[in-house]
Amino acid sequence: MTCDLFVRRLEELVIGDLRATTVTAMRRHAAGCGDCGLEWDRVQALRGVLTQVADDEPDAEAVRRARVQLRSAYDRAGHPAVRFGRFQTPVGVLFVGVTDQGVCDVTFGQPSEQRYRARLLKRSPEVWRDDAGLATVSEELQAYFGGALTRFSLSVDLRQVTPFTARVLRETRKIRFGQVTSYGALAARIGSPGASRAVGGALGRNPVPIIIPCHRVIAQGGRLGGFTGGLLTKRTLLWLEGFRLPEVAPKLF
Amino acid sequence: MADETRQSETGFDTVMVTATSRCAPADFGELIDRHQTEILSYVRRLTGNAATAEDLFQDTFLRAFVGFARLRPGSNHRAWLYRIATNLFLNHRRARGRRAEVALTSELPSRGSSPSTVHDGVVDRAALRRAIGGLPRRQRAAFIQRQLHGLSYRDVAAALGCSEAAARANVYQAVRRLRRELANWGTR
Numbered sequence: 001m002t003c004d005l006f007v008r009r010l011e012e013l014v015i016g017d018l019r020a021t022t023v024t025a026m027r028r029h030a031a032g033c034g035d036c037g038l039e040w041d042r043v044q045a046l047r048g049v050l051t052q053v054a055d056d057e058p059d060a061e062a063v064r065r066a067r068v069q070l071r072s073a074y075d076r077a078g079h080p081a082v083r084f085g086r087f088q089t090p091v092g093v094l095f096v097g098v099t100d101q102g103v104c105d106v107t108f109g110q111p112s113e114q115r116y117r118a119r120l121l122k123r124s125p126e127v128w129r130d131d132a133g134l135a136t137v138s139e140e141l142q143a144y145f146g147g148a149l150t151r152f153s154l155s156v157d158l159r160q161v162t163p164f165t166a167r168v169l170r171e172t173r174k175i176r177f178g179q180v181t182s183y184g185a186l187a188a189r190i191g192s193p194g195a196s197r198a199v200g201g202a203l204g205r206n207p208v209p210i211i212i213p214c215h216r217v218i219a220q221g222g223r224l225g226g227f228t229g230g231l232l233t234k235r236t237l238l239w240l241e242g243f244r245l246p247e248v249a250p251k252l253f
Numbered sequence: 254m255a256d257e258t259r260q261s262e263t264g265f266d267t268v269m270v271t272a273t274s275r276c277a278p279a280d281f282g283e284l285i286d287r288h289q290t291e292i293l294s295y296v297r298r299l300t301g302n303a304a305t306a307e308d309l310f311q312d313t314f315l316r317a318f319v320g321f322a323r324l325r326p327g328s329n330h331r332a333w334l335y336r337i338a339t340n341l342f343l344n345h346r347r348a349r350g351r352r353a354e355v356a357l358t359s360e361l362p363s364r365g366s367s368p369s370t371v372h373d374g375v376v377d378r379a380a381l382r383r384a385i386g387g388l389p390r391r392q393r394a395a396f397i398q399r400q401l402h403g404l405s406y407r408d409v410a411a412a413l414g415c416s417e418a419a420a421r422a423n424v425y426q427a428v429r430r431l432r433r434e435l436a437n438w439g440t441r
Contacts, residue, residue: 058294
């Protein structure tokens with residue numbers, strides 16, 4: 001190997017892209033040539049420091065801090081972390097998702113935890129099951145279905161719905177246990193008389209049924225209207241709350 | 254040493270690329286868990302500034318979350334994250350102008366304190382970090398990815414949005430420049 005060739009290969013020697021045979025030839029040349037020997041040592045020193053710098057990673061504390069900040073960034077961007085629980089109730093299995101602001105999702109009839117998780121992950125970067133963390137949700141649901149609780153104290157997170165839907169839902173929350181109102185009356189209460197269809201649509205997008213009792217809104221003339229969890233569930237919820245419509249009463253005989 | 258790296262270029266990295274696509278993260282949380290340290294490390298090295306790095310880190314994973322659902326199965330998540338971070342870095346610098354760059358590079362703590370001389374075979378880490386911070390942006394990104402994070406040239410090319418040949422050229426130019434810089438410091 002000539003000095004000229006040796007010098008032209010030094011960058012690749014630093015990078016580490018050379019064949020083993022080339023490296024051996026360079027090492028041999030460096031051993032017998034003063035100037036090139038110096039260059040060889042410089043490259044090895046540089047490689048040594050590069051390895052040290054490569055090993056110098058942010059400490060666990062820096063990573064933890066960055067992760068905490070990332071979580072608040074996700075919150076601000078409307079993608080909060082969601083914890084969830086699975087609950088057995090008289091209307092079947094309920095999955096409930098909670099953010100740091102409150103309950104953000106109540107889902108009926110979800111066949112599997114995996115699918116529920118997958119659905120939450122479409123809007124949240126971090127999702128995990130946290131039965132212990134949802135103890136209050138569990139207690140209130142139990143008390144509600146046992147007839148001991150007529151008003152949920154749980155806060156709700158409505159950031160994912162439109163302002164109109166949020167307005168409809170907040171008004172819906174004021175409807176008392178065991179009472180009902182109509183789509184039209186609710187439209188009038190939010191100051192949009194005549195918007196009963198839009199109100200129906202907004203209720204259909206209620207992410208937290210039961211806790212925001214959209215089942216207490218029924219069609220005029222005593223018909224049930226709609227319900228995301230199915231009309232049977234709506235009927236059962238109203239029945240549990242002691243509200244009686246002729247067609248609401250289950251046929252016993 | 255050089256031949257080991259050579260081997261990793263052809264062997265280990267290839268395995269890693271297929272491995273990443275084979276066991277894709279089950280969900281986005283796992284993707285963050287898996288790559289948060291190296292991406293934070295990457296943006297810190299790019300910017301040399303802890304605060305700017307944290308901003309870039311956040312923006313990277315915010316964008317990643319939005320794009321995650323659209324990512325094709327079998328994608329190389331690691332290279333994809335580097336691509337997002339690199340684009341943000343390049344645009345960020347473009348927006349701020351080039352002047353502030355070098356001033357930002359030596360703020361991160363470094364443990365090395367020996368004088369920056371290469372004549373007797375000693376290069377200290379602080380000097381190397383400063384020199385890396387002085388590299389043109391694309392060269393800096395390519396160099397850090399390849400030399401400090403062990404990305405294959407294919408992944409460097411993907412992250413920079415260029416050909417593999419251009420990726421190689423960027424790393425090469427960066428090393429050339431670093432060697433020149435460090436030699437100069439030694440004689441000053």
